[in-house]
Amino acid sequence: MRVGSDSREVKSALEIFGGIEAGGTKFVCVVGSGVTDLRAEASFLTTTPDETIARSIDFFKSQGAHGELRAVGIGSFGPVDLNPRSETFGYITTTPKPHWAHTDFSGRIERALGVPVVIDTDVNAAALGETTWGAGRGLDTIVYLTIGTGIGGGCIMDGRLLHGLSHPEMGHLRIPHSLEQDPYAGGCPFHGDCLEGLAAGPALKARWGQPAENLPANHPAWTLEAHYLALGLVNVICTLSPQRIILGGGVMKRTVLFTLIRREVQKLLNGYLLVPAITERIDEYIVPPALGDRAGVLGAIALAKKTVEQEPQESGLRTV
Amino acid sequence: MRVGSDSREVKSALEIFGGIEAGGTKFVCVVGSGVTDLRAEASFLTTTPDETIARSIDFFKSQGAHGELRAVGIGSFGPVDLNPRSETFGYITTTPKPHWAHTDFSGRIERALGVPVVIDTDVNAAALGETTWGAGRGLDTIVYLTIGTGIGGGCIMDGRLLHGLSHPEMGHLRIPHSLEQDPYAGGCPFHGDCLEGLAAGPALKARWGQPAENLPANHPAWTLEAHYLALGLVNVICTLSPQRIILGGGVMKRTVLFTLIRREVQKLLNGYLLVPAITERIDEYIVPPALGDRAGVLGAIALAKKTVEQEPQESGLRTV
Numbered sequence: 001m002r003v004g005s006d007s008r009e010v011k012s013a014l015e016i017f018g019g020i021e022a023g024g025t026k027f028v029c030v031v032g033s034g035v036t037d038l039r040a041e042a043s044f045l046t047t048t049p050d051e052t053i054a055r056s057i058d059f060f061k062s063q064g065a066h067g068e069l070r071a072v073g074i075g076s077f078g079p080v081d082l083n084p085r086s087e088t089f090g091y092i093t094t095t096p097k098p099h100w101a102h103t104d105f106s107g108r109i110e111r112a113l114g115v116p117v118v119i120d121t122d123v124n125a126a127a128l129g130e131t132t133w134g135a136g137r138g139l140d141t142i143v144y145l146t147i148g149t150g151i152g153g154g155c156i157m158d159g160r161l162l163h164g165l166s167h168p169e170m171g172h173l174r175i176p177h178s179l180e181q182d183p184y185a186g187g188c189p190f191h192g193d194c195l196e197g198l199a200a201g202p203a204l205k206a207r208w209g210q211p212a213e214n215l216p217a218n219h220p221a222w223t224l225e226a227h228y229l230a231l232g233l234v235n236v237i238c239t240l241s242p243q244r245i246i247l248g249g250g251v252m253k254r255t256v257l258f259t260l261i262r263r264e265v266q267k268l269l270n271g272y273l274l275v276p277a278i279t280e281r282i283d284e285y286i287v288p289p290a291l292g293d294r295a296g297v298l299g300a301i302a303l304a305k306k307t308v309e310q311e312p313q314e315s316g317l318r319t320v
Numbered sequence: 321m322r323v324g325s326d327s328r329e330v331k332s333a334l335e336i337f338g339g340i341e342a343g344g345t346k347f348v349c350v351v352g353s354g355v356t357d358l359r360a361e362a363s364f365l366t367t368t369p370d371e372t373i374a375r376s377i378d379f380f381k382s383q384g385a386h387g388e389l390r391a392v393g394i395g396s397f398g399p400v401d402l403n404p405r406s407e408t409f410g411y412i413t414t415t416p417k418p419h420w421a422h423t424d425f426s427g428r429i430e431r432a433l434g435v436p437v438v439i440d441t442d443v444n445a446a447a448l449g450e451t452t453w454g455a456g457r458g459l460d461t462i463v464y465l466t467i468g469t470g471i472g473g474g475c476i477m478d479g480r481l482l483h484g485l486s487h488p489e490m491g492h493l494r495i496p497h498s499l500e501q502d503p504y505a506g507g508c509p510f511h512g513d514c515l516e517g518l519a520a521g522p523a524l525k526a527r528w529g530q531p532a533e534n535l536p537a538n539h540p541a542w543t544l545e546a547h548y549l550a551l552g553l554v555n556v557i558c559t560l561s562p563q564r565i566i567l568g569g570g571v572m573k574r575t576v577l578f579t580l581i582r583r584e585v586q587k588l589l590n591g592y593l594l595v596p597a598i599t600e601r602i603d604e605y606i607v608p609p610a611l612g613d614r615a616g617v618l619g620a621i622a623l624a625k626k627t628v629e630q631e632p633q634e635s636g637l638r639t640v
Binding site: 093141157166168171173174190231234235236237238241243274275277278 | 399413414461473475477478480482483484485486487488489490491492493494495496497510511513551554555556557558559560561562563588589590591592593594595597598
């Protein structure tokens with residue numbers, strides 16, 4: 001019956017996509033087809049893989065009333081094995097999070113639901129969400145950075161998710177750090193004073209003796225924080241050359257940071273890159289996510305849709 | 321007459337491509353079709369734009385005996401305006417090199433020769449050359465860095481040249497620098513102690529009081545140099561996630577650097593990225609260019625060929 005353009009439209013109306021934003025603290029699962037069409041949502045704490053993955057599967061299995069589930073996208077905490085030729089493709093690999101190291105994640109969901117499941121990093125998913133429906137619309141090369149409990153970055157390069165060897169690890173950029181001006185040694189267990197070690201939420205707390213959200217707006221913490229983040233952004237600009245940088249995550253709720261970071265990026269570049277996007281329109285160059293906290297989960301939906309679109313033949317076979 | 325498969329082969333045999341490696345010191349022009357087929361070459365000093373561009377044009381005009389020139393690729397010193405929507409597309413823009421700032425480069429060659437001319441940075445061209453015929457063959461995401469008078473980096477990402485907002489400027493990465501251990505303040509006129517300011521050839525000379533090539537193999541200069549370059553590479557890995565990094569340029573002629581850099585990259589990553597390419601096979605991960613000093617000019621030929629292949633219709637029209 002499913003032939004011709006009419007039946008195709010009917011099919012589309014009944015198609016839904018699943019999205020999982022898999023965070024270290026909680027999971028958010030949704031079904032829908034985009035920013036204006038989210039039909040159901042559930043969120044629950046990240047406990048053991050068995051329990052948390054089973055809850056996700058149960059959620060999707062119970063959404064039949066909303067349409068035919070075509071594919072599921074996952075934006076996950078990491079590191080995630082994204083190499084399709086690897087035996088542990090779709091696994092969470094060396095995470096220090098208890099129980100989760102070396103966990104088959106996307107494979108389990110795929111076998112349980114019988115639909116294509118695509119996994120990427122949480123920040124790559126957020127970058128895709130913002131490119132599809134948010135602050136990256138119309139651009140083909142953007143970076144999404146989250147600054148919260150940790151720091152991570154995702155990138156859409158020429159319209160495609162950046163993977164390369166594995167996936168970016170922008171939190172672990174090395175930046176200048178003067179121990180004279182800032183005696184805090186940095187909190188990264190691997191690198192000490194890398195970007196994440198100096199500028200993630202826990203570093204702010206350790207350096208100033210109180211959680212970032214308690215520090216007043218005029219506290220010197222914010223100038224120093226902007227300095228470190230700007231150093232990170234300069235390195236992102238010098239390598240990825242993005243058309244826009246989107247900064248999300250808990251620390252960036254302190255919106256004064258945007259002004260401080262923009263000014264500091266210009267100061268650090270010191271007129272070297274004479275691109276109007278940076279010299280004249282930096283307010284539009286370094287921006288908050290337009291989707292707010294929904295960037296990740298919407299990105300997961302976008303991942304799922306992209307998979308189906310990219311495999312027209314295979315998907316066709318699956319739905320016949 | 322040019323129809324059918326036979327005539328197509330004949331046409332290919334008569335087709336040649338032009339390549340220009342436009343350096344700040346000298347220009348190299350070639351015609352041919354690839355690494356095993358370079359039919360003519362000329363090199364001359366980079367003087368004024370009028371003189372140097374005219375010599376390039378004359379060279380290509382006099383190569384008729386070798387076949388029909390289909391396109392010219394340029395790998396150029398920069399910065400170069402690579403934005404096709406810009407009024408100064410194909411110009412060399414803010415270079416401090418006398419006479420060359422704001423010079424229409426690719427446009428002049430294109431008008432004089434009447435064939436498509438494509439321009440990119442010297443390092444993007446070299447990255448393309450290495451991906452097409454050299455150390456990047458079979459990979460889709462590689463970085464090419466040159467460490468010489470300056471430091472620059474090019475990137476092939478998912479098989480495509482990385483441009484984004486403009487083009488990468490990897491020489492200007494910010495890295496940790498301890499003035500206690502290395503009192504040299506850095507030589508970059510824009511940023512002082514960025515990667516180029518600390519690790520390009522002139523920085524070695526300024527720090528140690530003699531040209532890099534005079535420093536003996538056991539001089540502490542090389543350990544420090546490897547440390548800075550490794551910090552730069554770690555930042556490249558954390559952002560671009562390349563499948564291989566190719567290091568060329570005059571400073572890298574000191575081959576002991578490869579061993580020192582590989583060890584230092586592993587030390588700095590400190591087990592964070594558990595990818596076998598880095599943990600087990602780093603000798604194949606950080607490598608010299610397989611094309612040696614020909615990476616740039618061969619990359620320019622590859623650029624020219626790519627342009628013609630990417631525009632089959634337009635090119636078809638041009639040859640009818």
